[in-house]
Amino acid sequence: PGRTPVVVADDDQEPVSPPILAREPERPRSPVRIALGPTGVTTGKGMGLGVGGALDFGRGSVGGRLSAAWTRGEPGGAGTSVVSQSFAQYAGELTLDLHKRGPIHPLLGLGFGVIRGENAQSSGVAGVGLLRAGVEYALGFEETDVRLGATAEGGLVGPADKELDAMKGHALLGAYVAIGL
Numbered sequence: 001p002g003r004t005p006v007v008v009a010d011d012d013q014e015p016v017s018p019p020i021l022a023r024e025p026e027r028p029r030s031p032v033r034i035a036l037g038p039t040g041v042t043t044g045k046g047m048g049l050g051v052g053g054a055l056d057f058g059r060g061s062v063g064g065r066l067s068a069a070w071t072r073g074e075p076g077g078a079g080t081s082v083v084s085q086s087f088a089q090y091a092g093e094l095t096l097d098l099h100k101r102g103p104i105h106p107l108l109g110l111g112f113g114v115i116r117g118e119n120a121q122s123s124g125v126a127g128v129g130l131l132r133a134g135v136e137y138a139l140g141f142e143e144t145d146v147r148l149g150a151t152a153e154g155g156l157v158g159p160a161d162k163e164l165d166a167m168k169g170h171a172l173l174g175a176y177v178a179i180g181l
Contacts, residue, residue, distance in 0.1 A: 027103065027138050029059040030145035030180025037149075037176030039069045041089075043167060045081045046074035052174045056095070063095045065109060069172055073119065082124075082167045083117035089155070089172065090114050091130055105136040105147070115155070117164055124163030128155040128170075136178065145180030 032055065039052035050071025057064040068091075073084040093111025109132035116125050134151030153172040157164065 027101075027140070028143060028145045028180070029100070031059050032057055033145060033147070033178040033180045035149065035176040035178035037174055039071060039172055039174035041069070041071045041083070041087045041170055041172050042074060043081055043083060043170045048072045048074045048083065048087055050087075052172070052176065054176070054178075056178060058095070058097075059100075061097050061100050063097065065091075065093050065095050065111070067091050067093070067113075069174070073117075082119055082164055083170075085118040085120060085123075086116075087118075087170075088116045089128070091128075093130060093132060095132075103138045103140070105138065107134040107136060107149075107151070108132070109134070109153075113155070115157070115164075115170070117167065122163040124161030126160030126164045126167065127158040129158060130155045145178075147178040148176075149178055150175045 035054040035056060037052060040047045040049050048071040050069060052067065052069035054065050054067035069089045071087045073086050074081040091111055091113025093109040095107055095109045098106040111130045113128050113130055114125060115128050117123065130153055132151055132153040134149055136147040136149040139146045151174050154169065156169050157167050
């Protein structure tokens, strides 16, 4: 035959394995987390401070959140804000974790809730549509899902009592510690 090289297979050689890629170890993700921390509310006339809490559900990219916030009213005296004495919000939302692996978790939430506002003259209740953006940092504990988070939430007021008709929207800003169960 012509000058074709003959290749001999050597069965004693180990097969070449693909290169090993370094991956960050997966951090524990709890199906339920309890969050608690300070929060502030504003309608544009000041900042009322208080406390917020939440119950987060889900291990994957899509989850849910039930939350509540209770704050003092916006400072400035009676008549300057429809929530000059106190503000409370109770909400539920669908959440999206934009990066479920690793320590940093950018979050988006879309939901609805009920708010209660009070000033010196009256108090009222209203429905509200919510959009939330936040970020969480998962601490490196081996067996527990502990996260530090910060969030900014905007609400557009929907059906409302006549006492809250003047309120068109509000913003909640908060920080929290979340611990998985």
